Amino acid sequence: MKTPVTIIGAGLGGLTLARVLHVHGIPATIYEADPSAAARTQGGQLDIHEDDGQRALNAAGLTEEFRKIIHVGGDATRMLDERGEVLLDDPADDGTGRPEVLRGDLRQILLDSLPADTVRWGKKLAGVSAVGDGSHELTFADGSTVHAELLVGADGAWSKVRPLLSGATPEYVGTTFIETYLYDADERHAATADAVGEGAMYALTPGTGITAHREVGSVLHTYVQLKRPAEWIADIDFTDSGAAARIAAEFDGWAPELTALITDGETAPVPRMIYALPNDHRWDRVPGVTLLGDAAHLMPPSGDGANLAMFDGAELGNAIAAHPDDIDSALTAYETAMFHRSAATAVDAWEILDLCLGGNAPHGLVDFLSGTVEQARN
Numbered sequence: 001m002k003t004p005v006t007i008i009g010a011g012l013g014g015l016t017l018a019r020v021l022h023v024h025g026i027p028a029t030i031y032e033a034d035p036s037a038a039a040r041t042q043g044g045q046l047d048i049h050e051d052d053g054q055r056a057l058n059a060a061g062l063t064e065e066f067r068k069i070i071h072v073g074g075d076a077t078r079m080l081d082e083r084g085e086v087l088l089d090d091p092a093d094d095g096t097g098r099p100e101v102l103r104g105d106l107r108q109i110l111l112d113s114l115p116a117d118t119v120r121w122g123k124k125l126a127g128v129s130a131v132g133d134g135s136h137e138l139t140f141a142d143g144s145t146v147h148a149e150l151l152v153g154a155d156g157a158w159s160k161v162r163p164l165l166s167g168a169t170p171e172y173v174g175t176t177f178i179e180t181y182l183y184d185a186d187e188r189h190a191a192t193a194d195a196v197g198e199g200a201m202y203a204l205t206p207g208t209g210i211t212a213h214r215e216v217g218s219v220l221h222t223y224v225q226l227k228r229p230a231e232w233i234a235d236i237d238f239t240d241s242g243a244a245a246r247i248a249a250e251f252d253g254w255a256p257e258l259t260a261l262i263t264d265g266e267t268a269p270v271p272r273m274i275y276a277l278p279n280d281h282r283w284d285r286v287p288g289v290t291l292l293g294d295a296a297h298l299m300p301p302s303g304d305g306a307n308l309a310m311f312d313g314a315e316l317g318n319a320i321a322a323h324p325d326d327i328d329s330a331l332t333a334y335e336t337a338m339f340h341r342s343a344a345t346a347v348d349a350w351e352i353l354d355l356c357l358g359g360n361a362p363h364g365l366v367d368f369l370s371g372t373v374e375q376a377r378n
Contacts, residue, residue, distance in 0.1 A: 019060040033124035
């Protein structure tokens, strides 16, 4: 195939696609709005699953590099009640099932595996239009334009490419995650560090929860989970010094070592309102364009999003390599399989969200995790 692939978005999905295409000798260019790879933080820890994320990295020829960045012990799981009492304490396994890595480290090994000119930084897509024969004209915020014969939208929840295929828009699911950090936690926040343990910690009640993950360097990365209307979130000034106290007030009576994850952070809390596309989001085949990752199937966070995006990228890259002279067949094969797996995963994601914050929290998630652990051991 001589026609280069144009990818919008240098997230994990877009980078995996570019890497798999590179392995097959197919040229690709990624256009990314960020001015550089270091322009913003890349999120926290990810557990990389055997059946999708690890398969994608294998297709990309990066399994060895991936193994070097694993946070050993990061897959330990602990469930607490609001008083800090332990409900479940599952130690780390041998690191082969769902090993944990930092998103930024994973992104970096993908970037390092590509030719230096693959990613064009500072290219924020302003508009895109079909120009016939399955090709598209892209216009960027800096005024430049690009002609794309095969266009892939890997540009996340608010994709500028999605309207070429679908009129669907993400909707707020009624839950917001508020992000906080504690640094040098073992020395400065010892009781909280002990409560979190060596991996992931969940403390959940109906509608309200705190999840935290220990990251490399004695960092505790927290997502405070609240089922609240969008108006309630909008009423908080997260730049104000009193924002953390207002959020912590929702946890009245909780153990202080847990609420310290909210009140003792060195950085301002950051709200992450959770949006989703319909579970069965799909579109009719449109020549010369497709989507992957959150652009295609945005769903509540459940540990599957990054894995699914990378697997989309690998599967799309392999499909293009398998049909180099019939791109429409490649996209049809990719989309048919992607629609099926993403719809099934979206159902699971909603179930996980309900286990975390629904009326049976935390016992529903304790039972679920206990069953998963027992199944893995058997």
